[in-house]
Amino acid sequence: MSDDNHIEPKDIPVMQRILDNPFILLFIGISIPTLFYIVWGVMELISIPISH
8 A cells, every 4th residue: 555645744835834843933923023012212312303
């Protein structure tokens, strides 16, 4: 009896491997908002007018 339904790890798409890994999702979920808040903060600091 042959096992034709066996899927090799290299046959799994990259996006599915990323979404199946909870540690990668945790890293993405922490790093993306952190980067956005840093960029937002820098933009806010740049927009403050310089007093004379």
